[in-house]
Amino acid sequence: MPDYEFSPASGDRPRSGISKQVLIVLGACLPVILALAIWVGVLSWRQRSMGTTDRFSAIVLGRCLTYTQNVHPELRNQDCKKILNAFTSAFVSKDPCSITKEDYQPLINLVTQTVPCNKTLFWSRSKELAHQYSGIQNEMFTLEDTLLGYIADDLVWCGDPRTSEVKEEFCPYRNENCSSTATSVFWTVVSQKFAESACGTVYVMLNGSGTTAFSKASTFGSVEVFNLHPDRVHTLHAWVMHDIGGVSRDSCLGSSIKELKSIVNQRNISFLCQDDYRPARFVQCVRRPEDPACSTLM
Template sequence: MPFQQGSARTRQRTVLLVGIVVLLGGLVLAVVLASILTHGKAEGSPDMLKWKDRGTTKNLQEVILGRCYNYVMARRAELGDMDCLKIWESLKQAFIYKNPCNITSEDYQPLMELASHPIPCNKSLFWSKTNDLAHRYTKSNQNFFTLEDTLLGYMADGVSWCGDPSAPGINYESCPKRSECESNPVSVFWKLASKMFAETACGVVQVMLNGSIEAGAFKSSSIFGSIEIFNLNPDKVSAVHIWLMHDIGGPQRPVQLLQCVHNPDHTDCRLCASSMAAP
């Protein structure tokens, strides 16, 4: 009996030791796996490409979807049948997980087909170096449309985006400037959108240029000078009216009242100054 009891205790100790060894082995394996996974994540982050411009706009999906729904349901209710979810997916697929210096116009073709819409004749307004003034004008006078007043331009105005070959496929830290590479996602988008905007123009076309720039109002390297002017269709466009805008204090201009809203004390804005000065 003592021998049997001793053998039983030995077996119990052996089973207990084996159990402890298996448990410790599992813990070690778990620690090793956790270390590998953590190390892999730490190593993955520095692989993302570094650029000089701001990164992708935070909450880009929500921004694009919100602007799209607002445009097709409030600003242009007649376009309400457009699928904003498909439009967002098309934009995302154009750049996600791609090197941001290798984007082509073909990447954006599905988006252009989904989000483009006609502009009524005699309503197209092009601009160069007059961004703020042109859009204050179209906001107060809805008879005209700039590119930024179309769905494509409205969604993308002031927004930044670019992809990266490594996970998560979108770079929120930095994106390339045009000086780093011209074939970046934002530049390619605006060039293609500008081309399409010019191609759809018809009737009388308006162009707002800045006459107060020393280098000259027309610059051949601008989007208007290098893309839009060459894609106006002479079979559809009957005339081009140039509005040469000067800083306030210069010659009379169609948007002087808008400029006076921001400069009410300027002498040009005191319409009754001379008559009030008389006795």
């Protein structure tokens, strides 16, 4: 029921049990209170979400066993317990903002895997499509299709110098004050190794619906492309993909791709580029076959 009190004697309109002045103050403060509550909630969620992934060690060990026993049984001789120990030893009991490439070197040395020539697929801002494509073209390897990339994909982790355990609470974000986080350094190290081992013709899937298809700030643009060995890699083939039904902001004729071509050619590697590579376009159209952009493929 409405919180009204009636005065039979006066015959006036209902009188609220809450004064008008209080209502005005509450009305003025409510947006601020709501905004503060939302901010606190988001901050709390971000802190929880950026802590070390729950059951991190169990997930890493389980993924390693799945990969070496089922996905690529030719790697069944890899010791997953040693891999887990080398992985966690790289960051536990250490400052989460002072991890080095050398910390992960024992892990890198422990894992031996060779990606066949002409089968390396890099990606930048196109992770989902690249993985869908490599999932169909089983002989293609993205970084996440290798053992180390597979076990760490989408996980977060960090340590604390005050404990010998994996830190479960908030892990620091990578920023100007914390540029060497456990997670970011790991991906830099394995990305470098992935590029160094590539051979023959290598491929990169780029997003032409973003602001720029190629960015020197990306992992591909800052790490991988500069660690391709010209004596092993003779051609880089770029596929600039555009979202089905989305906008086309960049293409093989754009300035960012010209910059990529210049970098690659300066390294004595040939460069090819193709907009909306047809087999990858088919993968996109599986979800939206009715789109006009897909009807032309049939």
